[in-house]
Amino acid sequence: MSIDQSMHMPIRWIVSDVDGTLLDTHQQISPYIQQRIRTFTERGGYFTLATGRSLMSVQPFIELLHLTNPLILYNGAKIYDPLQACFLEEQFVSKSHVQWIFNHYYSIRQPFDLDLLVFHQEQIYCTRITPRIQCWIDKEQVEVQVITLMGLEHIAEQITKMMLLGEPESLTLFQQQIEFLNTVKSEHDILEILPFGINKGTALQQLITMTGSQPDEVLAVGDHLNDVEMIKLAGHGVAMQNAHSDLKQVANWITVKTNNEEALVEIIDHVEQSWTEQYNPVIR
Template sequence: MSNKRLAGYMLVTDMDGTLLNSSKQISDENRSAIERFVAQGGLFTLATGRIASSVKRFADTLPLGAPAIIYNGAIIHDFTTGKPVWQRTLNKAEVKSALKRVMERFPELGVEVYSGEEPYFLRENSMTDHHRRMEHFTRPLTQNIEELTEPWFKVLTAWEPARLDEVQAYVFEHESQLTWVRSDDKYLEILPDGATKGHALEHLMELVGIEKSKCIAMGDHLNDLEMIKRAGIGIAVANAHETLLEASNRTCCHHNEHALADVIGWLEREAAEAKS
């Protein structure tokens, strides 16, 4: 398609709960719409809490035109080179101290430390077991936190949603020196300072030379909030957390109803009207 009416636009989407359906697949409708968007000159990329190896199997099948935001904003990763182009890391001493207190108070809380190619499991529960199976993580339970000498990019804590609500209330009051982000009903994460998806998006816009007004970001949960707020057009899927729905500029259909196709169709109509 020679018509480049979407040149200058960048569309950045969350994966789980936004791009992917409940079966963790990209629908044919979404895939076709993304290809149309790129054919018309748009840049497409991803913004996710997932690690590089977990994103790669999707990235390899998509026409990414810009590096992707991974680790919930701690890293901007170029999948064409396989290397990060920007990253932030945790203050390990500060995080270790807080984790010790939180793990003592909530002895059944699952804890994963993201460092290197896969997360290290400091404590397991049914939620981390499910996460391990879903992502095919192979590292055994880590007995000693001091063994984790590589940089830490994030820490994920996992539990049943109602119990994690208790953890969230506690850490927001007693461990507020750290950046805590609820990325899912069952996941609460510690991120580096200045490493939300929103901070990373601002850096990515500068990196690829996209105007804020032409940057569209899509998401569904609280880890997408800063990205939705800092994009030129922040879009929440119909299944999004209430806070996101309130903060967004627009809403679109449910992630099981081809949300990307919905948004790209809207962009195409807007561009056609502007041209006429």
């Protein structure tokens, strides 16, 4: 695909996914990308993140990149304002859906070999630390508390999301059995259960409304299936070269480089080139 040159409104926002997009496979942001993001914002652009990660996991990136614009967290379930240090929007999985997962967890775990993580009030819980969960903890650099299933049932309200870790085939089979829930694969081995009707696209629409922007002023970039709705909504939807094939199908264009080749620089270059000398990107 090629860049759609019919979009003449200057791009003011870059909304970037984190894993597989901003970060390389070593979970690092190169010094050059850091510098280019700083320069982009100094010139008047707006940069923010849209991720499935929790605030605990994203906080180091907020500090590293000096982010000041609202961020989309938990795949759209929360919007966080780093300047006010508060959530502007919060959505929760319905108690009936949470209870259904809890009631079926042991029968689910054995045949499908799935590990469960529960996100509640900025804490993460599980019933046991398996090698698979430990690998996820190491990647995300977060703390996870071990709790009994009965203990989980006591926090069934205000759960932001639930996450199942397992083999891709098992997750696909299980996802087909719970079509009544709002689920998305955020990585090949992660299935997330989100509040009903919530995704990165619904959160991006809220962010656009909050800032008085227009979709055509927004470039959104991602690499996996949890980015589909966001990519569709943005006036400029971009898929990484390393993205899932289904995401590439809905994107306006695809980067030449991968996340390991600083593809985000390619995106910043494109946005800055879209500006004219008369353009002054100030939020209305």
